[in-house]
Amino acid sequence: MNDELLQRFTTDAQPGYKNVRPRDAATLILLDRSGPSPKVLMGRRHEGHVFIPNKFVFPGGRVDRADRRMGIGTPLHPDAEKKLMQNVRRPSAAQARGIALAAIRETFEETGLLLGSRHADAPKAPSGPWSKFAEAKIHPDLGSVHFIARAVTPPQRPRRYDTRFFTADASAIAEHVEGMVGPDAELVELKWIPLATIKEHVELLVISEIVLRDLKARIEAGFGHDLPVPFYHVKGNKRVRDLL
Numbered sequence: 001m002n003d004e005l006l007q008r009f010t011t012d013a014q015p016g017y018k019n020v021r022p023r024d025a026a027t028l029i030l031l032d033r034s035g036p037s038p039k040v041l042m043g044r045r046h047e048g049h050v051f052i053p054n055k056f057v058f059p060g061g062r063v064d065r066a067d068r069r070m071g072i073g074t075p076l077h078p079d080a081e082k083k084l085m086q087n088v089r090r091p092s093a094a095q096a097r098g099i100a101l102a103a104i105r106e107t108f109e110e111t112g113l114l115l116g117s118r119h120a121d122a123p124k125a126p127s128g129p130w131s132k133f134a135e136a137k138i139h140p141d142l143g144s145v146h147f148i149a150r151a152v153t154p155p156q157r158p159r160r161y162d163t164r165f166f167t168a169d170a171s172a173i174a175e176h177v178e179g180m181v182g183p184d185a186e187l188v189e190l191k192w193i194p195l196a197t198i199k200e201h202v203e204l205l206v207i208s209e210i211v212l213r214d215l216k217a218r219i220e221a222g223f224g225h226d227l228p229v230p231f232y233h234v235k236g237n238k239r240v241r242d243l244l
Contacts, residue, residue: 019155022162026103027060029148029215030113031195032170038195038219040212041170042202043110043187056191056202059107060163067105068098070130071123073116073139076100079225080147083244084164087231097142103166104140105129110187112180115172116140138174145172146225148218149211150244151232165211207232 030041042056076084076097084096104115109129116138125134133140149165181187193201195216204212214230221227228243 020160022152022160024063024099024102025061025161025163026063026099026106027058027163027165028103028107028115028145029058029165029167029211030107030170030173031167031215032192034170039192040195040198040215041111041190041192043181043190046184046186046188055205056208057205058165058208059110059187060103061106061109062161063099063102064105065098066126066128066130067101068094069124069126070101070105070133071125071139072097072101073119073123073141074143076142076145077225080145083147083229086244099164100142100145100147100166101140103145103164108132108177108180110180110185111190112177113173114138114175114177115168116174118174132177136175141172144168146218146223147229149214149230149232151207151211152234154234154239163207167215 032039032041040058042058044056045054075081080100081093081096084099085091085093088095108114114133114136116133119137119139122134122137123139125131146167147164148167150163151165152162153160181190191201195212198204198212199209210232218227231242231244233240233242
């Protein structure tokens with residue numbers, strides 16, 4: 001990993017902000033490998049957002065308590081569940097499942113894409129965004145979701161997140177709800193961008209560039225659930241890359 005890239009993600013501290021506890025968050029990188037070169041889905045944030053306006057990002061956001069109550073089609077792969085439970089306070093399988101489900105829910109809220117498999121019966125679902133999955137009888141399949149990276153926002157930031165990055169194949173898309181992307185939405189446009197040349201198409205956030213490098217390496221290594229998961233955080237004012 002490029003140490004200079006890690007340092008860039010560490011040196012933008014903003015003195016004066018309290019060292020708040022990071023909030024659990026989840027991000028999903030949808031991967032289309034149907035063509036000769038893999039593509040990833042990114043969306044451009046609305047210019048009116050206070051946080052990273054007008055930037056291309058992957059769908060994602062904070063974990064909600066309701067995420068744990070959503071019914072699923074298949075469980076997390078045991079290796080992914082184990083890694084999600086490392087280096088956390090009060091680890092549990094329910095917490096790990098909720099984090100992965102948050103990535104799927106946020107993807108729907110920001111893109112209109114429902115990921116999972118259609119069944120004859122509706123899944124058990126809490127009220128709110130998850131009700132759309134129940135209406136469509138789509139059960140999230142966590143077994144198809146890969147846990148590929150984790151990053152904790154460095155101290156002295158107005159917002160801090162403990163973000164888990166997941167990826168899933170585009171074939172997991174079961175339905176597309178129109179109207180979730182547009183000029184008045186959180187994401188104003190979506191793009192499928194070639195992974196190999198992504199920096200030629202959009203300006204990446206530093207953490208996005210870091211995680212995409214990890215994703216490329218993971219694909220080249222066989223894309224197995226058993227591969228180690230990079231964990232980016234700060235130790236002694238230095239950004240480090242550990243492995244889960």
